[in-house]
Amino acid sequence: MTHVLSIAALCLLDDAGRLLLVRKRGTTLFMQPGGKLEPGESAAAAAVRELDEELGLAVLPSRLTDLGRWYGPAANEPDTFIDAAVFLGPLEGTPVPAAEIEEIGWLDLAAAGSRTDLAPLLTEFVVPALATLPPPDLTAWRAPR
DSSP: OOEEEEEEEEEOBOTTSOEEEEEETTOOOBBOSEEEOOTTOOHHHHHHHHHHHHHOOOOOGGGOEEEEEEEEEOSSSTTEEEEEEEEEOOOOSOOOOOTTEEEEEEEOGGGGGGOSSBOHHIIIIIHHHHHTSOHHHHHTTBOOO
């Protein structure tokens, strides 16, 4: 039986334009921070909550920009699909792995095609979506130097 999870995911860029990734404990694939929506919770509220729980970062829902939605296979759960709301948000602070996050990393968007440890949401939607943004728009979301 196939399950569908509603999730929210965040794209956060450092001052070099690299995308923040996380790897959950007991898994091998990297993905963006985020997670499952609680009953009655909006995608933006879930993204903000998950960012705080997973990395100790705070951002206001009003500071998020909707990057789009994607439906596809879940990275670490067999027979499961995700309905993902993806947001671009500001990186304000230093991420510190917490909760189920075992490791953080940074993805050079130009090198994404050479990586084999990335979740399908990243390779099929997030990286192509970020590539369509004009450089000034993307630069506005980078962490200050």
